[in-house]
Amino acid sequence: MSISQTSAIAPGRAKAALGALRKVAASFAVILTTLLGLLVITFVVGRMVPADPVIAVIGDQADHETYERVYKEMGLDQPLYVQFATYLGNVAHLDFGQSHVTKNAVSSDLARVFPATLELATLATLIGAGFGIPLGIISAVRKGTWVDHLARIVGLLGHSTPIFWLGTIVILVFYAKFGLIPGSGRLDVYNEGLVDGPTHSILVDAVLAGEWEVFGDALLHVAAPALILGYAAMAYLSRMSRSFMLEQLRQEYVLTAKAKGLGQRAIVWRHAFRNIRVQLLTIVALAYCGLLDGTVLIETVFAWPGLGQYLTSALFFADMNAVLGSVLLIGIISIAINLLSDLTYRFLDPRTR
Amino acid sequence: MRQARLHKAYVLWLSLIANPLAFAGFLVVVGLVLVATFAPLLANHDPILQDLTMALKPPSAVNWFGTDEFGRDVYSRLVYGARTTLYISVLVTVIVAPIGFAIGATAGYLGGWVDVVLMRITDIFLSFPSLVLALAFSAALGPGIENAVIAIALTVWPPIARLARAETLTFRAADFVVAAELQGAGMGRILFRHIVPLCAPSIIIRLTLNMSSVILTAAGLGFLGLGAQPPMPEWGAMAASGRQYLLDAWWLTTVPGIAILLVSLAFNLLGDGLRDIMDPRNA
Numbered sequence: 001m002s003i004s005q006t007s008a009i010a011p012g013r014a015k016a017a018l019g020a021l022r023k024v025a026a027s028f029a030v031i032l033t034t035l036l037g038l039l040v041i042t043f044v045v046g047r048m049v050p051a052d053p054v055i056a057v058i059g060d061q062a063d064h065e066t067y068e069r070v071y072k073e074m075g076l077d078q079p080l081y082v083q084f085a086t087y088l089g090n091v092a093h094l095d096f097g098q099s100h101v102t103k104n105a106v107s108s109d110l111a112r113v114f115p116a117t118l119e120l121a122t123l124a125t126l127i128g129a130g131f132g133i134p135l136g137i138i139s140a141v142r143k144g145t146w147v148d149h150l151a152r153i154v155g156l157l158g159h160s161t162p163i164f165w166l167g168t169i170v171i172l173v174f175y176a177k178f179g180l181i182p183g184s185g186r187l188d189v190y191n192e193g194l195v196d197g198p199t200h201s202i203l204v205d206a207v208l209a210g211e212w213e214v215f216g217d218a219l220l221h222v223a224a225p226a227l228i229l230g231y232a233a234m235a236y237l238s239r240m241s242r243s244f245m246l247e248q249l250r251q252e253y254v255l256t257a258k259a260k261g262l263g264q265r266a267i268v269w270r271h272a273f274r275n276i277r278v279q280l281l282t283i284v285a286l287a288y289c290g291l292l293d294g295t296v297l298i299e300t301v302f303a304w305p306g307l308g309q310y311l312t313s314a315l316f317f318a319d320m321n322a323v324l325g326s327v328l329l330i331g332i333i334s335i336a337i338n339l340l341s342d343l344t345y346r347f348l349d350p351r352t353r
Numbered sequence: 354m355r356q357a358r359l360h361k362a363y364v365l366w367l368s369l370i371a372n373p374l375a376f377a378g379f380l381v382v383v384g385l386v387l388v389a390t391f392a393p394l395l396a397n398h399d400p401i402l403q404d405l406t407m408a409l410k411p412p413s414a415v416n417w418f419g420t421d422e423f424g425r426d427v428y429s430r431l432v433y434g435a436r437t438t439l440y441i442s443v444l445v446t447v448i449v450a451p452i453g454f455a456i457g458a459t460a461g462y463l464g465g466w467v468d469v470v471l472m473r474i475t476d477i478f479l480s481f482p483s484l485v486l487a488l489a490f491s492a493a494l495g496p497g498i499e500n501a502v503i504a505i506a507l508t509v510w511p512p513i514a515r516l517a518r519a520e521t522l523t524f525r526a527a528d529f530v531v532a533a534e535l536q537g538a539g540m541g542r543i544l545f546r547h548i549v550p551l552c553a554p555s556i557i558i559r560l561t562l563n564m565s566s567v568i569l570t571a572a573g574l575g576f577l578g579l580g581a582q583p584p585m586p587e588w589g590a591m592a593a594s595g596r597q598y599l600l601d602a603w604w605l606t607t608v609p610g611i612a613i614l615l616v617s618l619a620f621n622l623l624g625d626g627l628r629d630i631m632d633p634r635n636a
């Protein structure tokens with residue numbers, strides 16, 4: 001397979017570059033349609049709400065005249081496609097409307113809460129990848145041994161555990177019974193507002209400011225939710241990397257390497273692992289998207305002031321602008337992550353060039 | 354024909370018994386169905402009858418898993434909650450399997466722009482984290498178990514459609530399909546008489562593996578107050594209401610959570626086992 005490919009690529013690098021460019025353009029076109037579809041979904045969801053949007057703004061005490069005026073002001077008398085165009089324009093200006101609960105613009109609320117989620121999800125992904133990928137590879141290499149079975153059980157449990165429940169149990173045991181972890185939030189009250197750095201990630205900002213006490217406090221707060229989310233990611237990543245690795249170990253080049261007397265370590269890490277690096281990157285990206293789901297629940301459990309908690313409290317108060325803004329943001333993040341992993345895939349994997 | 358089918362089912366049964374983990378999963382799933390069916394016989398209290406004098410009692414001989422904040426028996430609510438879980442997962446499956454198959458198989462069979470359009474729509478739904486999408490829909494539709502089913506179904510069909518498309522593509526040019534076309538069979542007949550039987554096994558495995566994420570999503574919605582509404586017993590909502598009394602009444606949250614974990618683990622084990630039997634490459 002590889003011989004025919006190299007001979008096909010060799011005559012004309014320019015052509016290959018053009019092809020790559022076309023592929024990138026194609027994947028951007030795909031992204032644009034996906035984004036449009038996403039906006040259609042949030043728009044439709046916004047229209048499906050049974051509650052009258054006008055009454056949500058003016059209250060049910062207002063007279064008929066005010067109602068009519070606000071109805072027109074909100075553009076609800078326009079045909080649907082005009083309303084959709086207005087919606088697109090607003091979103092392009094990052095205008096998601098006003099939150100009825102916080103009374104702020106939803107976009108500024110989102111900018112405020114998002115860094116907390118980013119910090120949590122990134123840490124969880126690092127934990128998940130750091131433990132999951134080695135675990136998967138070891139269980140592929142030692143297929144059928146107790147390590148493999150243990151990894152499988154750990155993985156299946158991670159797949160099956162309701163994450164909000166695990167979070168609650170961890171609070172019950174480690175906070176309430178043993179007092180080992182703080183119960184909620186990102187920091188203790190007396191550390192609140194001590195660091196205000198450029199990244200809005202308290203961990204990074206505290207290091208930059210040299211506030212090690214704040215850093216320790218923040219680390220203690222983030223530990224439990226990040227470990228729980230990381231466990232869920234680990235379950236997925238170990239399972240996938242196991243099956244990728246098994247696929248490689250079945251290949252003939254592994255047999256060749258063995259035949260020429262290469263040790264197992266060299267075969268696994270120098271040959272097989274190199275071949276699955278790009279695939280692994282893709283599934284880490286997917287795991288990151290999946291974590292956005294988990295953050296919604298885990299932030300609610302740990303009162304973590306991020307996007308997930310913002311979304312669930314907006315749901316609770318039927319604050320649709322805030323709900324749709326958050327949903328849109330989460331959708332856009334997952335599209336962006338998918339795009340990134342797609343592009344890295346195209347550029348790093350020689351087979352797709 | 355019938356004998357061949359029976360034989361196939363028998364072989365499947367033998368391989369299932371040979372795989373202890375998958376068989377354990379199978380037993381739990383059967384147990385769930387039995388508990389849901391015979392809930393009135395198994396429960397020893399009324400699941401929705403409130404008795405505030407009995408509120409927050411720890412597990413005892415009378416109330417096996419204790420009582421909740423309204424004095425309702427947790428064990429009986431757990432037993433009836435099996436009905437809710439089964440109701441949601443069966444309904445989602447019944448909705449999703451034909452829709453996912455129809456969309457995927459149509460795309461794969463017709464190809465061309467139909468394929469492109471249908472698969473783009475599928476990808477749009479796939480690109481959303483499923484709980485967030487379900488949250489958005491159930492927020493719009495309003496809380497309630499039927500709306501939760503619709504919301505979950507909207508997040509589950511895309512992988513089924515992708516699978517059905519892939520399977521249809523492999524059979525698209527097969528001789529028996531061409532022969533049926535030459536005999537004048539229409540698209541509906543070919544898809545539902547010829548393609549369905551061939552796709553069914555892999556779709557069933559996919560649905561079984563999906564079942565655990567359906568159950569977890571349903572529990573998550575219930576936890577956020579968007580699923581089944583009180584006083585209907587639902588495991589996710591039961592675990593959520595227990596959080597307020599976490600320190601005094603650990604059983605309120607612990608017990609329903611273990612039930613969710615057990616059932617979702619069982620579906621995962623069963624699905625894994627079925628896949629290993631049908632597709633032994635990853636075993």
